[in-house]
Amino acid sequence: MDWKKERVLVVGAGISGIAAAKLLKKFGAEVSLSDAKKREDISFDLAELEKAGVGLELGPQTEALLEGVTRVLVSPAVPVKIPLIQAAYKRGIRVESEIEFAYELAEAPIYAVTGTNGKTTTTTLLGLLMETVYPVVGVGGNIGVPFCEEVLRAGKKGCTVAEISSYQLEATEHFRPKAAAILNVTPDHVVRHGSLEVYQQMKEKIFAQQTKDDFVVLNYDNEPTRSMADRAPSTVCFFSRLEKLEQGAFVENGELVMRWNGVTHRILPVNELKIKGGHNVENALAACAVAFLAGAKPERMAEVLRSFEGVEHRIEPVTEVDEVMYYNDSKATNTDSAIKALESFPDGHVILIAGGDDKMTDLTEFMQLVKKNCDAVILVGDAAARFKEAALSNGIEAEKLYEAGYSMEKAVDIAHKIARPPQTVLLSPACASFDMFTGFEERGRVFKELVRRLKK
Known part of the structure; x- marks a missing residue:
């Protein structure tokens, strides 16, 4: 590719847009x-870009802005409908x-992960598993690291692992990973895409350009994902936490197995995993399936799985205060993810902090589990009023509901005042964070800092 002949307009001053602009100029x-x-x-320093020209x-x-432009590179946060x-x-x-730009630059295999929930944990784990196969492994994409930089770092002899969101897939035509995992599809990002059907179509673009020489790893337990096998041009490998499969990754007699x-x-054995919850068993199965298809040996994968402790902001243990454990699950930006977090505490007695930038999804299933597993709910942000109404309509007593406005400090203070052993305090918002924070990362780190101050 002779980039010297190109005039490129990058739209969106986010992490990936800025990184791509730098490389294109280079x-x-x-x-x-x-x-x-x-x-x-704009939260990023643009001086370096200006200096580069x-x-x-x-x-x-x-x-x-389009006059004379030969290409437009669009950041994930920017909808193509503008x-x-x-x-x-x-x-x-x-x-x-x-993502498409990075694919053009790549000289080594790409292994991609998408889905509504579990992407970051699975991508991070897959990156570690791939280190047992390749000398250099780049990990990037929606995980917060520009993917275009990682494919260059991987060079010809390594590989890259990418977390891919529906936003990133929206503006792809040629992207073709060697193997792609789709973890699940549940209602999310409907405001951006217009409908659940379009959202699923965006997810399916991850395998649209594959051939039989490539692999797509699909969640057999999630019907929308399982049905993708009928449309995938690649070789399908299922994974399942609930069913014993004739071929694929699944649980048998309490063990993770791969049959191929x-x-x-x-x-x-499942009980040797350090990551908590049934959803993380699914994440481990998906990562193992992709890694196995890439050439990883089961015994080397087991070593990685035994040491993997998960990722920041996903049911992350923070600390114990007055014999009450606090967990940061800020990455739960939708109800399905928050449900999985609550299911990880089957004994109940959870003090839940929820709310934020409301995605307007149905709350019935979520609130039914909240009623079962939570002793109290502390509501924050834009979603507080709708969440409170849904809680009451699902039979949660008014005296179990607390409101903290737009203050995480107040939410943590309320939790500290009411929590007693054997209760657990869990931040699992079931909402995006943009009404109060720049992202779920900032929300989680603020929560952790506030909790740690309780011990001082």
Whole structure:
């Protein structure tokens, strides 16, 4: 690719957009970066881009930005339905995501993970499993590391593992991973995509360009995901926590096993996993399936699984205060993820902190489990009023509901005042975080800092 002939407009001053703009400029392309925000509202330092010679076009995004442009690279946070991107399509300008750009740069196999929930844990674990196969492993994408940088780091002899969101898949046409895992599909991001059907279609783009020489790993226990096997052009490998499969990764007699081409490989007992909950058994099965298909040996995978303690913000133990354990599950940005967290505490007695930037999904199943497993619920953020109404309509007593407004400090203070052994305090918001924080990472770290102050 002769990038010196390209004039690229990068839309969106986020982590991936900034990284791509830097690389494109380094490769010799003429590059401009556009963001609808004013400079003072952008959380990243743009001085390095300016120094490199990247043009900045901040504020109103008019069609004039497309004059002379040969490519548009769109950041995940930017929907392709905005007028600027639609105008690019009408002009016949190629529009691509950073994931597609990274795919063009890659010289080694790509292993990709998508799904509504479990992506970060599975991607992180898969990266460690791949280290038993490849000398260099890049891990990036929606996990917070620009994927384009990781494919370059992996070079020709390594591989890259990518967490891929539906937002990133929206602007892909040619992306073709060697193996892709789809963990599950449940209601989420309907506001962005317009419907659950379109959301699922975005997920299926991860295998759309594959052939029979490639693999797609699908969750047999999740019907929308299982049905993708009918449309996948690649070789299908199922995983299941609940069913014994003729071929694939599953649980048998309390062990994780992989059965492929008539041979059963026993990996390790489920009770030796350090990560908590049935959903993490599924994540481990998916990661093992992809790694096995990439050449990982079961005994080496077992070593990794025994030492893997999970990822930050996903049912992460924080500390014990007055004999009460506090957990940070800030990454639970939807009800399905929060349900999985609550199911990880089958003995109940949870003091739950929930709420935030409301995704307007149905709350019935979530609130039924809250009623069963929670002694109290502390509500925060934009979603508090709707969550309270749903809690009451599902039979949760009013005296078990507390409101902390837009203050995580107040929420932690309430939890500390009411929690007693054997109760557990769990931040599992079932909401996005943008009403109060820049992202779930900041929300989780603020929560952890507030909890740790309780011990001082």
